[in-house]
Amino acid sequence: MRYIIIGAGAVGGTIGARLAGAGREVVLVARGAQYTALREDGLRFRTPDGEHTHRLPVVDGPAALGALRTDDVLVLTVKTQDSEAALDAWGPAPVAGGGSAAERLPVVCAQNGVESQRIALRRFRRVYGVCVWLPCTFVEPGVVSAAGTPLTGILHMGRYPHGADETARRIAADLEKARFEAPVVPDVARWQYAKLLGNLANAVEAVSGPIADEVARGLYERVRAEGESVLRAAGIPYASQAEQKEARGDKVRLEPLDGAERGGGSSWQSLTRGTGTIEADHLNGEIVLLGRLHGVPTPLNELLQRLANTFARERRAAGSLPVAELIRLADEADKMDEISEAGEADDVVSAAAGA
Ligand SMILES: CC(C)(CO)C(=O)C(=O)O
Numbered sequence: 001m002r003y004i005i006i007g008a009g010a011v012g013g014t015i016g017a018r019l020a021g022a023g024r025e026v027v028l029v030a031r032g033a034q035y036t037a038l039r040e041d042g043l044r045f046r047t048p049d050g051e052h053t054h055r056l057p058v059v060d061g062p063a064a065l066g067a068l069r070t071d072d073v074l075v076l077t078v079k080t081q082d083s084e085a086a087l088d089a090w091g092p093a094p095v096a097g098g099g100s101a102a103e104r105l106p107v108v109c110a111q112n113g114v115e116s117q118r119i120a121l122r123r124f125r126r127v128y129g130v131c132v133w134l135p136c137t138f139v140e141p142g143v144v145s146a147a148g149t150p151l152t153g154i155l156h157m158g159r160y161p162h163g164a165d166e167t168a169r170r171i172a173a174d175l176e177k178a179r180f181e182a183p184v185v186p187d188v189a190r191w192q193y194a195k196l197l198g199n200l201a202n203a204v205e206a207v208s209g210p211i212a213d214e215v216a217r218g219l220y221e222r223v224r225a226e227g228e229s230v231l232r233a234a235g236i237p238y239a240s241q242a243e244q245k246e247a248r249g250d251k252v253r254l255e256p257l258d259g260a261e262r263g264g265g266s267s268w269q270s271l272t273r274g275t276g277t278i279e280a281d282h283l284n285g286e287i288v289l290l291g292r293l294h295g296v297p298t299p300l301n302e303l304l305q306r307l308a309n310t311f312a313r314e315r316r317a318a319g320s321l322p323v324a325e326l327i328r329l330a331d332e333a334d335k336m337d338e339i340s341e342a343g344e345a346d347d348v349v350s351a352a353a354g355a
Pocket of ligand 1: 136
């Protein structure tokens with residue numbers, strides 16, 4: 001199989017480098033400064049064992065490859081807000097022997113949340129999900145670091161939303177050779193919703209910095225509890241924290257990497273790079289959407305969604321709202337929602353998001 005990694009950033013670069021290191025055929029897809037750096041200097045991949053440079057084919061879209069091969073696997077690792085454009089570009093690409101990528105090739109969404117899988121299911125016949133637990137960082141164009149050792153990360157995978165087939169098993173076998181643990185699960189959506197609850201912390205990190213103490217952790221627990229009530233009301237199953245903990249064990253140990261320490265998760269990194277967009281609409285925003293559909297108030301997730309978006313749009317520094325101030329705003333939004341259904345919580349959230 002040839003792996004076409006659509007979005008060679010932190011996650012895509014790490015998966016691509018590890019698969020290439022295990023002798024698998026890999027094509028990287030990138031844009032802008034990342035495309036130029038990867039083509040000129042290769043992918044510089046930093047790990048606790050040192051830096052390795054992988055010189056791999058790099059393209060900016062399907063036209064550069066001509067007809068795709070029948071053994072191609074599209075691995076989608078862009079941020080969720082970029083999934084639609086990426087799949088619109090790759091879905092119609094012709095495959096040798098006839099038909100399009102959307103009809104004939106598997107697409108593997110190795111991303112946070114569940115929205116990319118839905119976007120993919122509208123276009124592709126065969127969609128797979130990966131629950132990505134992979135501590136990695138986009139350091140600068142052409143340079144990606146992954147701190148996990150001896151395993152790089154844990155990638156539960158399966159047909160989305162459920163099903164374990166031969167393609168999933170073959171991809172997982174390649175990932176296992178590439179220093180990941182990649183269990184094929186019959187219910188990958190259940191794992192991805194569990195991960196979504198964890199990723200509700202991404203906006204807290206983006207706005208007020210990595211969660212470093214009990215006070216910040218307490219706020220995250222409230223945000224998570226809101227998310228759990230919504231999933232329960234929507235009848236959506238998710239793996240428990242105990243199950244997740246057991247699956248991870250201490251298999252992925254984190255060791256600091258010189259000069260490339262991981263400040264925060266992916267949303268924190270998006271703000272730090274000043275990309276102007278953030279994944280919050282598909283993480284906290286997924287909870288807000290489901291809350292509205294199922295009649296569950298979600299003032300805390302709405303506050304975080306809107307604050308994170310404001311920070312991204314206005315290119316505010318990651319972590320610049322003190323956590324005490326974020327908690328004050330959360331308390332206010334929470335209280336307003338309890339005492340009024342007439343939009344006072346909305347006013348608090350709007351005022352706070354503009355703060
Ligand atoms: C769990 C973690 C932190 C890394 O895989 C993540 O999902 C993110 O940074 O978005």
